[in-house]
Amino acid sequence: MQRVFLLFLAAALTCCAPGRFTTSTLRPAALTAHRTVAILPFDVEQNRIQLSDIRFPGADTTLTAQQRIRQEWTAKQQWEGRHVAYRLQELFYDQLQAQKPTRGYTVQFQEVRETNRLLQQAGITYENLPDKSLEEVRQALGVDAILSGETLLFQPLPNGVGLAARILLNEPLLGNQSIIPASEATTSLTLYDCRENQLAWRLDFQRTGNNALKPERLAENLVRAALPNFPYSRK
Template sequence: MIRYLLLVSLLFLGFTVDAQKNIYESASFDDLTDDHQILAILPFITQLELEQSPGEELKSLTEREAYAVQNALETYFSIRKKKKKFNVDFQETKETNRILKEKGIDYTNLDVYSTKELSKILGVDGIISGSLDLNVLLSKGVSTEFSFFDYFRGDANYGRIGIKIADGDTGKLLWKYEKAITKKTGKNTTELIDKMMKAASRKFPYDKEKKRRKNN
């Protein structure tokens, strides 16, 4: 009986995880990205809900989380790129942020500009951006101690993240990946991105192995 209940619980958790993950790829991806060589990673548009945080402090913390995701993605792509896993390069985030700053663009007004405008300003073929909704400071680190009953109390959920890639010339959405952030997805931003992207690696559109499988 105990084994049966354990099996049911594991299946339930598995279905929950699968339901929380959603990957979209444009049917026109290959045509739109045939000449893509370099992508830029932007800070994520972030919504941070924290108790007992004054307005200015919350604004500063929100911006920190936005850049933490940008840095974590750069770290992930850099490591994988060294292993020749991708068929595109990624602009260094320091260079991305420097160019944006020169043009008077920062986190506070980033969402005013279109993908086409940002791609032209940055001199890249596509843009990696996204959204982040959090009720904790993920960059600071969170508890990963997990209990099955956390799901029922709501203590397992820290928010949600969405990563998207858009074509620079047309501004069209090429790829999107959404996932809930829980105690099981990582203890900080770097671990979250690493686990999240590894789980989606076989479906990441610029992955060389994926392209090879598609052509065979």
């Protein structure tokens, strides 16, 4: 019975708290003129501690060994972040279709595969994309607007370890009254008008809980938060 209770608590602690978000429409006139929109790979930064990252350092406790372990962890975070970036790009596109309003959209979203093919053809990679100007990306994709996302995934403790830590610290097992920070996904979606090279719309989104870090859940939540004030939802 105690084991079942602990499993229930673990599930409760990993659930997502309600998300917080704000939207801003900056250039409504420009948005109404758009007909084609491309979704870029997200810019993802990870700061996550997972069970696979916790290991015995061995006999070598020198500064060099510690730096090597840190470098390996950083490289892993970057590699996983790149994978998540393309997953979020694809999943966001899929969720736009899955949650399409009854009257549809006023624009055509370029298929992700075509977007990435055109970027590759122009020599634009995930690594050098932040250094490219909006005009360079527009010329490569041939669209009226570009939607991009910046995401930070923060996880201070591996799944399940947070529950054990609360027990050891004699903290309340439910609720947010803890000295241990919660896992959190923070995303900013930005929509740029290619004709005037200016920001036209923005969504800032934040949600806590381990489930919020899953790309599938994050993409679904982002589209759900965006749609009520999405400039391309047909009225």
